[in-house]
Amino acid sequence: MADSVYHPILNALYRNTNVQFWVLQLVGWFGLSLVSFLSLNLWYNQQGGGYIGHTLVQSALGVLISWPLRSLFHYFWNDKLIFRVSSALAGIIGCSLIWSILRISTFMSMTGEKDVWADFGGWLFGSFLVFLCWVAFYHLVKYYQLLQNKHETILRMASDAQIEQLKRLQAETVAREAQLKMLRYQINPHFLFNTLNAISALVRVQESSKAHEMILQLSNFLRYSLDNDPIHKVSLRQEIEAVTQYLNIERTRFGRRLQLEFDIPFDCQSIDVPSLILQPLVENAIKYAIASEEAGGTIAIVASLKQDYLTVDVIDSGPGIDKNYGIVESTGIGLRNTDERLRQFYNDDYELRLDNKLEGGLRVRLRIPSN
Numbered sequence: 001m002a003d004s005v006y007h008p009i010l011n012a013l014y015r016n017t018n019v020q021f022w023v024l025q026l027v028g029w030f031g032l033s034l035v036s037f038l039s040l041n042l043w044y045n046q047q048g049g050g051y052i053g054h055t056l057v058q059s060a061l062g063v064l065i066s067w068p069l070r071s072l073f074h075y076f077w078n079d080k081l082i083f084r085v086s087s088a089l090a091g092i093i094g095c096s097l098i099w100s101i102l103r104i105s106t107f108m109s110m111t112g113e114k115d116v117w118a119d120f121g122g123w124l125f126g127s128f129l130v131f132l133c134w135v136a137f138y139h140l141v142k143y144y145q146l147l148q149n150k151h152e153t154i155l156r157m158a159s160d161a162q163i164e165q166l167k168r169l170q171a172e173t174v175a176r177e178a179q180l181k182m183l184r185y186q187i188n189p190h191f192l193f194n195t196l197n198a199i200s201a202l203v204r205v206q207e208s209s210k211a212h213e214m215i216l217q218l219s220n221f222l223r224y225s226l227d228n229d230p231i232h233k234v235s236l237r238q239e240i241e242a243v244t245q246y247l248n249i250e251r252t253r254f255g256r257r258l259q260l261e262f263d264i265p266f267d268c269q270s271i272d273v274p275s276l277i278l279q280p281l282v283e284n285a286i287k288y289a290i291a292s293e294e295a296g297g298t299i300a301i302v303a304s305l306k307q308d309y310l311t312v313d314v315i316d317s318g319p320g321i322d323k324n325y326g327i328v329e330s331t332g333i334g335l336r337n338t339d340e341r342l343r344q345f346y347n348d349d350y351e352l353r354l355d356n357k358l359e360g361g362l363r364v365r366l367r368i369p370s371n
Contacts, residue, residue, distance in 0.1 A: 017145060021070060024141065029059040029066075032130065050110040057110070058103045065095050065102075066134055073138065088135050096127040103127070194283075198253045210252055217249045225276060233272035233345075236303060236310070240264055243278050243301065250286050257296025258286070268303040271310045271370050274345055280334030281314040281364045289318025289361065297361075305370060314364045320356035335364075342368065 036055045040046065069091045076087040100123045104116050116123075195218055202211035224242050234242075240262065251258050282299060289297045297317035304311045335352075342350045351367035 020141070020145075024137075025063050025066070028134070028137070029062045030056075032062065033059040046111075048111070050112070054103075054107050054110045057106050058099075061102050061106070062099060062130070065099050066131070069095065069135065069138070073142075088139075092128065092131045092135055095131045096124060099131070100124045100127040194287075195249060202253075214249055214252045217245065217252060221245045221249060232275060234275045235269060236264065236271050236273050236312070237269040239273050239275065239278055240269075240301065242276055243282055246279055246282060247299075250290070254286075254290055254296060257293075258290050259296070259298040261298060261300035263300070263302040265303060265305070268305050268310060271305070273310070273312075273368065274341055277338060277341065277366070278312065278314065280338045281366070284334050284364070285314055285316035285318065285362070289316035293318065308370050309367055310370045312366045314366070315357065315361060317361040320360065320362045321354060342366075 033055045036058075037052065040055075072087055072091050073084075076084050100120065104120065104123055107113060108116050195214070199211050199214050199218075202208075202214065221242070224245060247258070247260060251260075278301070282301075285299045289299065299317075300313075300315040302313045302315065335354075339352050342352055346368055349369055351365065353365045353367075355363045355365065357363055
């Protein structure tokens with residue numbers, strides 16, 4: 001806990017062991033004066049000034065006599081247990097003797113009592129009990145302080161570990177975001193190259209109106225692409241709108257050779273997906289199922305929601321792939337980057353699979369958590 005939480009006086013008492021020692025010394029010894037007054041002076045009807053003064057003096061003497069015990073215990077604190085116990089017993093006995101002698105001397109001097117030395121054993125026994133309690137309480141407080149210090153050290157170490165872990169997580173997040181951006185932006189030049197080639201072809205065959213329309217559609221798609229951060233997610237509805245913008249560009253190029261089918265249930269449309277995650281899948285279908293086929297073909301996008309997972313299938317009517325190939329071997333940069341982006345977002349909790357359909361064509365299945 002921060003020092004500023006405490007009042008300055010309480011903070012000194014909480015943090016400073018020297019202050020704690022002297023506060024306990026004064027409270028303890030002069031608390032003994034109050035106990036002595038109530039149990040002895042009042043009981044034996046010793047309420048004169050000398051008797052009450054002696055009660056205060058013996059406590060003051062106790063403060064001074066017990067003070068060196070602290071240094072003695074500090075000196076032997078890290079030694080073996082036998083030395084610590086021996087030093088404690090020696091301190092108790094020595095202080096008890098000194099305090100008993102001084103108590104009797106001052107008592108006789110201040111009250112005029114005679115023959116008090118005959119009861120020295122009783123005075124010594126009481127002194128022994130008092131210093132035994134003092135030593136026991138001192139060690140109790142000392143061990144409590146050590147326990148508190150150890151607890152604070154553990155908390156501080158845990159806090160430092162959490163800070164370091166947070167720094168690592170922040171660094172990992174920055175690296176992850178940089179990698180996601182790199183993967184997404186690697187797709188854009190590839191897409192631009194194909195689109196600009198198509199525009200160039202339209203210009204060469206003097207299809208200026210189609211080229212102009214394609215340029216406008218390309219502008220709209222790129223604006224959407226730049227406005228959506230690749231490290232963030234968008235709803236499936238927004239993602240389908242972006243894919244539609246891309247397909248409008250391709251329909252300008254292929255005309256009736258490109259047929260589209262969409263089946264996106266309403267309960268799937270609000271689920272978040274990585275932005276522009278479907279565009280490389282659709283672009284791959286255009287390349288292999290439409291551009292390479294003289295009669296063109298059909299591209300379908302079908303979504304479904306089951307057991308907290310969203311499944312999106314991109315299906316084309318093309319020739320399919322060799323089943324012996326996997327994602328990395330069978331495709332180019334588009335699907336490889338899509339697979340890596342999904343891994344960055346979902347670790348291993350996703351599926352990206354390519355399957356040939358029985359009736360012909362290829363299905364690319366994307367399955368991700370819906371929450």
